[in-house]
Amino acid sequence: MIRTELAGVVDADIRSVSPETDVVLHEHELEDPWDFEGVYAFLHDFASRYPWDPEHEEYLVHITTGSHVMQICWFLLAESRRIPGKLLQTSPRSESGRGGEAGRGGESGRGGGSSGAGSYSIIDLDLSRYDGIARRFEEEQVEGLSFLKSGIVTRNDAFNRLIERIERVAIASPAPILLQGPTGAGKSQLARRIFELKRLRSRVQGAFVEVNCATIRGDSAMSALFGHVVGAYTGAQRDRPGLLRAADRGVLFLDEIAELGSDEQAMLLRALEEGTFLPVGGDAEVHTEFQLIAGTNRDLGDAVATGRFRDDLLARINLWTFELPGLAQRTEDIEPNLDYETARFAESTGRTVRFNAEARALFVRFATSPAATWPGNFRDLNAAVTRMATLAAPGRISVPVVREEIERLERAWRRQDPDPDRAVLVRLMGEDGYAALDRFDRVQLAEVVRVAQGCGSLAAAGRELFAVSRTQRTSVNDADRVRKYLARHGLLEALRAPR
Ligand SMILES: Nc1ncnc2c1ncn2[C@@H]1O[C@H](COP(=O)(O)OP(=O)(O)O)[C@@H](O)[C@H]1O
Ligand SMILES: [Mg+2]
Incomplete structure (x- = not known):
């Protein structure tokens, strides 16, 4: 049969260039070399039974001959590592006489022999050529x-x-x-x-x-x-x-x-x-x-x-x-979304508007604080940016515009949320932490948290929270009072944590 003849030729070739090599032929009668299922099942069984020993032996799978179905099956088996080998691809001598081109992960060369040898390349699916595809x-x-x-x-x-x-x-x-x-x-x-x-x-x-x-x-x-x-x-x-x-x-x-x-x-x-x-x-x-x-x-x-x-x-x-x-669970993303919304406003109105640095910092501080519950999520953020950008003097969103927007949002959210203090505190201390608070403390703590977050420093929070009494005292250490109060409720770290 032709196939057996071809195997014989290969056998003889190998012996002639490498006499020390043992050639072991495995003969199998395939009913239809174009039937994917049959070919795959046969090769798969063969690969499962074969006593692979990759520590001591090197395997090459020649994928250039055989039906296309066989080539695909060999590839799949090598790719899934059922056959622990590299692929060997051969080609006849090209017109220009150039050797086969190897990929970055392959080796290649010109075959020996006298009569018009072709070229080969070895493709290691584990190496970089394959990485290139993965990349x-x-x-x-x-x-x-x-x-x-x-x-x-x-x-x-x-x-x-x-x-x-x-x-x-x-x-x-x-x-x-x-x-x-x-x-x-x-x-x-x-x-x-x-x-x-x-x-x-x-x-x-x-x-x-x-x-x-x-x-x-x-x-x-x-x-x-x-x-x-x-x-x-x-x-x-x-x-x-x-x-x-x-x-x-x-x-x-x-x-x-x-x-x-x-x-x-x-x-x-x-x-x-x-x-x-x-x-x-x-x-x-x-x-x-x-x-x-x-x-x-x-x-x-x-x-x-x-x-x-x-x-x-x-x-x-x-x-x-x-x-x-929700947006309140993604405070890190508020800044990138703010930029996105500002760009979207510019795109839809043709008016480019930017925050000045102080105004932006003020808005971001509020937007990422526990006081900002963002019940309408991106819809709220989108509306806030639209309002600020519209009200801003040409080109610039300033601190007063931001302050006004913060008040507007807080008012709107208070109307929507029957218990805004609860929302602020639950976000910081969880349901259990909140449930463990006396009603007496809830109101006060929520307000202190809101002010501390809005101010950015405990000293500024102290000045604001004790604005009345501090004028009547000779020595003031309001920052310390705020710090101790927050620490007593275990909130000092949570409020200091970068957000
Ligand atoms: N990842 C996002 N970043 C910024 N804006 C967004 C984002 N996803 C949605 N939006 C905007 O927020 C608004 C509400 O989004 P939408 O998909 O309608 O929310 P939902 O269907 O959950 O109510 C829309 O104006 C939308 O363009
Ligand atoms: Mg929707």
Whole structure:
């Protein structure tokens, strides 16, 4: 047979150039060398049985001959280290007579022999040529991460790890993604970015379709989502495709999914599981294939417990659940976001505005202090920057503008938050620490913390907190009083910690 003949030629060649080499032929009859499964199974078995001894022997896998399927299988086995060898690639002599080109991680050379020898290269997948490929993947990943973060250089470790996981899932999985987090944490923006990233990497062909479930409650919800056929009900004068169909081969973002009615939940579950649904009034199933991203600012587990959300739907959509933190949990990221918002303002209005240094420091100090609870998260930050930039004298945001904005935010948050003292203290000492405080201390401590944070130094805080009595005393050491008071409650370090 030809194959046996070829093996014989190789055998003879090796003996002639290297008489000390033992040649051991393993003969195997492959039914079909183009059948991937068969070839892979055979080579895999061979590799599993072979008594590899890489400490004492060196292995080369010649991937130039054989069917393409065989070459791919050899590669896969070497790449996954089931065969602990390097790849050997040979080529006939080129016209110019040049030797084979080796990669950075390979060796190469011109073969011996008299009659027009070709060239070879040895590719070690563990070495740098392969690193080069890995590096490209890494660069691509960094690009993807930056893309998901809208180019904002975030510093919060937990958030960056979260984005890394989201990037991996966005690239690799068409399964539903659930984005959980408080209002304004950036769920909608992130959902859109995930879609854009998938599109850049050719993971979706269809459109991004977005709907806030709170806005489609009641009768119209079914037909908005699943469409209807003409005559389905009075007023249905023509077919309506519905959002699920519009999202075919793309992404459907269902924001506030906890607000979805129970009939819609049931239909959605079926569409996710079987890829089909029935439009309102229709009798023909419609097929659609979309990736679901769901957003919620509510704990869906609670909604299940109170019977408002189907547990089977939750089970289906929380394979990849990501919890977006609020801005108050990411104080390191407030500065980069402030820059982002300022740039965004400039972009949308054509007016470039900058903080002067003192004003910026004042705002950042407030924004990162426990007094700043940021209940509306990025929405609050965006609104604050818009207001300051609008009110600023041309080009510059000054200290008085910042002071005014801080007061405005505090007033607004006090209105929204029934117990702002609690919010400030819980952030510093946790629920348990707060619960252990007397009511008498809560009010006073919260106020001292607020002032200390706003002032930046204990001396300045002392001056402000004891502004009245200090005028009546001959010796003053108010900084020390503040220090001792905070230390008594174990808060001195927490307030000093760089943020
Ligand atoms: N990472 C971010 N940095 C800065 N601004 C953001 C970020 N994510 C979202 N935003 C902005 O904050 C606002 C609220 O974001 P959005 O995605 O609508 O929040 P959610 O859907 O969680 O309520 C939008 O104006 C959005 O552009
Ligand atoms: Mg939203």
